[in-house]
Amino acid sequence: MSSRRNFIRNLSATTGVFTFLPFTNSLFAKEAEQKYHEFKQLSPNEAMTDEDFWGWVKEQYTVSPNLLDLNNGGVSPQPKVVQDAHIRFYQFSNEGPSYYMWRTLDEGREGLRIKLAELAGCDADELAINRNATEGLNTVIFGLNLKAGDEVVLTRQDYPNMINAWKQREKRDGIKLVWLNLELPIENEDEIVRQYVNAFTSKTKIVHVTHLINWTGQILPIRKIADEAHKRGIEVIGDGAHTLGHIDFKIPDLGCDYFATSLHKWLCAPFGSGLLWIKKEKIKNIWALLSSVEPDGTDIRKFESLGTRSFASEMAIGNAVDFHNIIGTKRKEERLRYLTDYWVNKVSDLKRVSFLQPKNKKFYCAIANIAIEGIKPGDVAHKLHRKHQIHTVSIDWENIHGVRITPHVYTSTKDLDRLVTAIRQIAG
DSSP, X not given: OHHHHHHHHHGGGOOSSOSSHHHHOHHHHHHHHHHHHHHTTSOHHHHTTOHHHHHHHHHTOOOOSXXXXXXXXXXXXXXXHHHHHXXXXXXXXXXXXXXXXIIIIGGGHHHHHXXXXXXXXXXXXXXXXXXXHHHHHHHHHHHSOOOTTOEEEEETTSOXXXXXHHHHHXXXXXXXXXXXXXXXXXXXXXXXXXXHHHHOOTTEEEEEEESBOTTTOOBOOHHHHHHHHHHTTXXXXXXXXXXXXXXXXXXXXXXXXXXXXXXXXXXXXXXXXXXXXXXXXXXXXXXXXXXXXXXXXXXXXXGGOOOSOOHHHHHTHHHHHHHHHHHOHHHHHHHHHHHHHHHHHHHTTOTTEEEOSOSSGGGOSSOEEEEETTSOHHHHHXXXXXXXXXXXXXXXXXXXXXXXXXXOTTOOHHHHHHHHXXXXXXXX
């Protein structure tokens, strides 16, 4: 018991690739260490086709052999080592909830904060741990000091929860929403930036930018948009729900003032886990969404006053980061893009099939979206599921109509051959 308490309490002083795995599964930690050293010798291009390694990765997941899940853009499964950690922390909590949750696991948040900050490339005091990107972005949207007449630039292709949050501020406070309607895909960065800049006026206070548009996988040049915004004194909110743990970047390099992401997507952390990043000097400008002793203070922890929550789920995030580090962010990005190219290239000759994601590798990664002429997106998704046991999601949103297909690191090329066969039959 004391060793468990000491581990949690000492996390704030630990650094390195693996800090959580040795505690929750020492045997797997040794295997992971070996795989990590083997895999890091490979360049991202070499690693992306190393089927022996990716076969090992697949073995770490407990996904159904019957259902081929290609909707990882919605939520991703956790590797078994994360599931096991969640269960162990949960059982530990139940040995004495008010003691082990509040006096032991709660103290482990600082070590977890450091580990997430290392992954995100930021100062730990700029990062709050929460439940998802929606919560993080709502915290910023409702915490900003905006008044009637202030303008916010956003797009019709942003995530609905964020659009609704801005509409609520519009209704409540009289701010003005300035809409862009992007015709996707777009492979010209300057054209994307131009559309945002043309919407800026002397009254623009905020630009809301979705780093990777979840409907089609389009990656936006968020840094270039942010630079143009800052020239005009405009603050930038980055919606990174789909990018941390998916593509290789460090949060501060994006140039945003505020950024939030979900960790239960591409990082494969427990369901209902996320983080909020705010540039240190901006923290005082955002009111805490929930009650806090200093709601306008400078401590990022004011955004973590959630009351009782799942400490077990929170602490298991550390195991997800450790597992992610075995692979490495850049190698993971290249593998995910390789998987997309693998299946797309095998159906690109079909005349009835069109693609809604960009072709330039700079603008996409794991998420793709296809349409089949003469068949509604919902019917395509239904046929994939009913006849081929392949789970996807149909998209009918603004000017985007297709089926989103998102593999993950546990998806094999053999799995994607199954998808290719199904698409060819449907579109034949």
